[in-house]
Amino acid sequence: MYEHVLSPFRIGRVELRNRVVRTSQGTGLAAGQQVSDELVEFLVARAKGGVALAFADIGQIHWSSPGMIDLSSDRCLPGLRRLTEASHAHGMHLFQQVWHGGPTQLAWDSSAPWAASHVPDPGLGMLPVPMTQAMIDELTGCFVAASVRAMEGGIDGIELHAGHGYLFSSFLSPATNLRTDRYGGSAENRSRFLFEVLRKIRAAVGPDYPVGVRVSPDGPADQTTTEDLVELTGRLERSGLIDFLDVSLGSHYGRDLLMGGGHEPPGYQLPSSEKITRQTALPTIVAGRFHTLEQADRVVASGAADLVSMVRATLAEPELVVKSADGRTGEVRPCIACLQSCAGGLNTRARAMCAVNPAAGRELTHGDALIPVAPRSLRVVVVGGGPAGMEAARAAAIAGHRVTLLEAADQLGGQLRLAPRPELHALADFYAGELARRGVDVRLGVHASAEDVARPRPDAVLVATGTTPRRDGFQTLRPALPLPGLAEVRAHTGWDVLRGTAELGPTVLLLDEIGHYESVDVARRLVDEGHRVLQVSRFALVAANLEMRWEMVGAPLLARLMRGDFTFFPRSVLRGLEAPGRAEIAPHEAPWRAHTVDFDDLVLMSGGVPDRVLVDSLKGVAPVLRVIGDANSPRRLEVAFVEGRQSVDALTPEWSPPLARYGWSGSAT
Incomplete structure (x- = not known):
């Protein structure tokens, strides 16, 4: 070959x-x-x-x-x-x-x-x-x-x-x-x-x-x-x-x-x-x-x-x-x-x-070769099979621990499986293979309870239960809740769109608080399905929150959206909603220019909140209990993997966070 x-x-x-x-x-x-x-x-x-x-x-x-x-x-x-x-x-x-x-x-x-x-x-x-x-x-x-x-x-x-x-x-x-x-x-x-x-x-x-x-x-x-x-x-x-x-x-x-x-x-x-x-x-x-x-x-x-x-x-x-x-x-x-x-x-x-x-x-x-084999093999339970949980399980297995991973879905990957991009599915498949090769006991379809976690009598529990999308219409520039009139209109989340579970009318009002790939994935799916999309965003540009220069990726992504029936309202907020589907939109810097638009369905992309329902019930289940990934705080993909990798260092009660947790060191010559 x-x-x-x-x-x-x-x-x-x-x-x-x-x-x-x-x-x-x-x-x-x-x-x-x-x-x-x-x-x-x-x-x-x-x-x-x-x-x-x-x-x-x-x-x-x-x-x-x-x-x-x-x-x-x-x-x-x-x-x-x-x-x-x-x-x-x-x-x-x-x-x-x-x-x-x-x-x-x-x-x-x-x-x-x-x-x-x-x-x-x-x-x-x-x-x-x-x-x-x-x-x-x-x-x-x-x-x-x-x-x-x-x-x-x-x-x-x-x-x-x-x-x-x-x-x-x-x-x-x-x-x-x-x-x-x-x-x-x-x-x-x-x-x-x-x-x-x-x-x-x-x-x-x-x-x-x-x-x-x-x-x-x-x-x-x-x-x-x-x-x-x-x-x-x-x-x-x-x-x-x-x-x-x-x-x-x-x-x-x-x-x-x-x-x-x-x-x-x-x-x-x-x-x-x-x-x-x-x-x-x-x-x-x-x-x-x-x-x-x-x-x-x-x-x-x-x-x-x-x-x-x-x-x-x-x-x-x-x-x-x-x-x-x-x-x-x-x-x-x-x-x-x-x-x-x-x-x-x-x-x-x-x-x-x-x-x-x-x-x-x-x-x-952070190299794999730097993960030391633990002097004593611990029983480690990881709850959640998204990026942080998968990497934590992989790293713990390399260290020689006996690892059980509990995942509620029928496959590993977490939010990676939501995206319509095949590369992210391939990444989830890679991790599934890695955990199998490393001998991790992966149990799918398990909505873990405290009893499920306690059953193996773990020495350490890593909670990586991820995040839940907000449905309250939260807007960063108008943090007071609730969004007026939200209960009067048909509302869905971006995850509903990506999962294909939302039944939507011709015109969709998309509230985007994320400004990242997820926002574009949702908007593009709606445009590709023939919907008229009205996107309201606190950002000045579509996908403005991407880490690289906007012209590198944001611009071509916007160009693709503009081939459909897509309208963008930059640096704007929703002031209120009325049944059956009317919204008041105002530029943040010019609220006196508020105007109304009609829509059939509202899709909320207001970010997520950490899913920590299980955490409080786990106190005392194991000597070590750590919360990692989006369950700690919803952040970027890189941080989830890094935090998962670093969690192997935190599997003993004596561990304390280093001063430069995501840093580096080295000398120049």
């Missing part, structure tokens, strides 16, 4: 054991812009898991564009050497992306961004300084110096990023390059800066050191297109300056294309990428939400690319390659393409974690 993707491959002098690559992710795990213990262990986990080639976090070359690893001084060398040695020890090669963000980045001193012309990037929105010849010369020298440092640090090859709207991309695009000097106008002139830098780098690192370029069509037709990059790639190949080509898609003008969420199918970039990759004899890398080795194998077999990037898939499952090659695909923890903690983590806390893998980015504290 997988004979194509598991076959070796060579980029210049670098021999790769297979065709699976982790292109530069930007983990944020570097400390003080230097290689940290966390970054080393993060990449080592993927090396042990079979990845052939990884790119380290983006490398800063100059103060005008902050990066994650500072390559602008020799201070980086000890850390790079430690990182490459650790990767090589487990058979993985390491390349370094050498980068300048151009118009997308504010300089360290908050001075204006550097770019080709006075054209602001839609992400940063600040007018950049058109680079003078002196600035171009300065950055050229910095690119060369950073590349030499990477080589001296043991890095096996380097990559210049010439896509995604960054510095070189701002020169390449005819829409953002308005120059009239020798760096503007024709395609050859717009690529002059890139070629000048490549020539200087090649002269500095020698003919045998692998050098590559990452390119991407911007998205809009009036910017850098696929056809432009075919022409550019041909000139790069004929120049002999590069050894490989890494093809992506999108820029901040098409941010949803950069890192496709669950709304995009696996391989969504291929229709664009292979128009470029099939026109060159250079070794090629493609990306695009590939999450199984089978998908990657098909890409290589088709000739669309030589190597396949699997970044998020190996974030969720570091051992994806090894497990798949061994025929253990059922043991591969699936990526759900949610972007909540990878892209979202970078956006909210400057660190990329994983919503479904509590050890990702926490390898020093």
